[in-house]
Amino acid sequence: MYNTWGVILAAGKGTRMKSSLPKMLHPLCGRPMLWFVLEAIRNFTDRQVLVVGHGSERVREYFGEDLIYVEQEEQLGTGHALLKALPALPEEGKALVLCGDTPLLSEELLRCFLQHHCQKSGAATVLTAFLDNPQGYGRIVRDTKGRVREIVEESHAAPEQKNLREVNTGSYCFDLAVLQEHLPALPKNENKGEYYLTDLVPRLLQAGHGVEAYMLEGDESRSALGINDRLQLAEAAAALRERINAGLMLEGVTMIDPAAVYIDAGVKVGQDTVIYPQTVLEGATQVGEGCVLGPGTHLVDTAVGNGVRCRQSTVYESRIGHGAVIGPYAHIRPGTHLDEGVKVGDFVEIKNSYIGPSSKVPHLSYVGDARIGAGVNMGAGCIVVNYDGTRKHVTHIEDDAFIGCNSNLLAPLTIGKGAFIAAGSTITRDVPSNALSLSRAKQEIKEEMARRFLKKKDQ
Ligand code: UD1
Numbered sequence: 395m396y397n398t399w400g401v402i403l404a405a406g407k408g409t410r411m412k413s414s415l416p417k418m419l420h421p422l423c424g425r426p427m428l429w430f431v432l433e434a435i436r437n438f439t440d441r442q443v444l445v446v447g448h449g450s451e452r453v454r455e456y457f458g459e460d461l462i463y464v465e466q467e468e469q470l471g472t473g474h475a476l477l478k479a480l481p482a483l484p485e486e487g488k489a490l491v492l493c494g495d496t497p498l499l500s501e502e503l504l505r506c507f508l509q510h511h512c513q514k515s516g517a518a519t520v521l522t523a524f525l526d527n528p529q530g531y532g533r534i535v536r537d538t539k540g541r542v543r544e545i546v547e548e549s550h551a552a553p554e555q556k557n558l559r560e561v562n563t564g565s566y567c568f569d570l571a572v573l574q575e576h577l578p579a580l581p582k583n584e585n586k587g588e589y590y591l592t593d594l595v596p597r598l599l600q601a602g603h604g605v606e607a608y609m610l611e612g613d614e615s616r617s618a619l620g621i622n623d624r625l626q627l628a629e630a631a632a633a634l635r636e637r638i639n640a641g642l643m644l645e646g647v648t649m650i651d652p653a654a655v656y657i658d659a660g661v662k663v664g665q666d667t668v669i670y671p672q673t674v675l676e677g678a679t680q681v682g683e684g685c686v687l688g689p690g691t692h693l694v695d696t697a698v699g700n701g702v703r704c705r706q707s708t709v710y711e712s713r714i715g716h717g718a719v720i721g722p723y724a725h726i727r728p729g730t731h732l733d734e735g736v737k738v739g740d741f742v743e744i745k746n747s748y749i750g751p752s753s754k755v756p757h758l759s760y761v762g763d764a765r766i767g768a769g770v771n772m773g774a775g776c777i778v779v780n781y782d783g784t785r786k787h788v789t790h791i792e793d794d795a796f797i798g799c800n801s802n803l804l805a806p807l808t809i810g811k812g813a814f815i816a817a818g819s820t821i822t823r824d825v826p827s828n829a830l831s832l833s834r835a836k837q838e839i840k841e842e843m844a845r846r847f848l849k850k851k852d853q
Pocket residue numbers: 403404405406407445466468469470471472473474475493494495496530531532533545547561562563564590591592619620621622
């Protein structure tokens with residue numbers, strides 16, 4: 395096959411984003427927009443060259459060192475950006491040149507594009523699309539025989555050219571030998587004082603080289619979307635979300651309303667899991683089979699087993715065992731591991747804790763830095779007091795212990811196996827296995843006293 399290199403132009407500031415974050419790092423479904431472009435070409439290009447400039451350290455930090463980076467210190471246009479990449483590219487072979495802000499172009503589509511270029515005789519092929527609203531894109535101007543003649547930017551287009559609906563997606567295939575010869579001679583665009591890569595088209599034609607167009611048609615044209623502002627960012631995110639959700643549904647996941655389910659790229663969900671609306675699955679989250687998630691559930695970097703039920707709850711950086719039941723309104727914070735069959739109910743917060751198989755924390759509790767065994771029951775309103783104002787301490791609760799309602803367990807502390815804590819106790823010392831511990835004010839009874847109080851109230 396051909397020696398094919400990928401080049402992604404990603405140095406621009408992204409002024410129209412109005413952001414302190416470099417445009418290329420603005421996330422879509424949990425990944426920077428540039429990530430999608432890179433993923434789309436990784437598998438079929440020999441090497442990938444990133445032209446970076448604005449925010450380049452942050453871009454390099456994210457994408458790591460197995461790419462070739464070229465710095466474009468001053469952003470003098472797309473032609474100038476590619477010129478900077480030339481010394482890093484071979485003398486011969488093919489280059490697939492893309493913009494870092496067109497993340498919807500899929501691998502399949504770009505493979506077809508490259509294949510088309512390789513089959514034709516042209517030295518360059520432009521990927522074009524038909525848009526109902528071509529505003530903001532360079533227009534493809536063809537001659538009377540339908541051949542590409544030039545690409546005119548919106549700002550320089552004559553009124554009749556503005557009506558053209560065929561646009562430049564900013565994606566090109568080049569024969570490297572031709573590119574190496576002609577790009578260095580590309581002049582500045584007089585209108586803007588920048589080097590426009592699009593101006594290479596008439597120059598190649600003048601030099602007798604063929605320039606082809608590969609057109610996206612119908613629905614494919616939506617993939618041409620270039621992100622210049624936050625409206626387009628939201629549009630691209632919606633399109634990617636639709637793809638992710640469709641992919642999962644075809645793999646056996648039920649979504650009650652896919653338009654109201656937000657899943658990051660790379661999240662895994664097992665067969666027969668049902669997802670209700672307003673559910674958000676982010677980061678490195680993996681969900682098993684036969685779960686029911688939502689409504690209103692937010693999982694971040696969390697591994698969920700099979701048959702888990704989780705509604706109206708938030709879980710961060712945690713592990714949830716098979717058959718666990720969570721929510722409504724639970725908050726599970728980083729470092730938590732709920733083992734199989736654990737129940738965490740309403741208005742419960744758990745932080746950095748292990749909870750053993752079939753244990754229950756059903757209502758209104760806080761559990762922090764605790765190691766809880768199997769079959770433990772925490773009554774309503776139990777608080778693990780892990781913080782003494784200076785340091786955090788660990789609480790151990792052994793298998794089958796029963797913690798009565800509204801107890802405070804002051805860490806560091808161990809509650810032995812099978813121990814029983816009476817409701818309303820504040821426990822400050824270890825409780826041995828099978829012991830009962832009770833620590834609360836003694837109840838007093840004053841006969842007939844109630845009448846006096848009630849009378850007073852009536853007066
Ligand atoms: C560009 C094309 C336009 C096309 C559109 C598709 C030109 C002159 N125009 O316009 O025909 O319809 O893309 O989305 O090429 N960049 C650099 N260095 C620079 C300037 C830009 O690396 O000096 C990068 C940007 O980071 C971006 C890409 O090149 O990823 C395109 O630049 P942008 O300014 O967004 O061009 P558009 O105006 O969208």
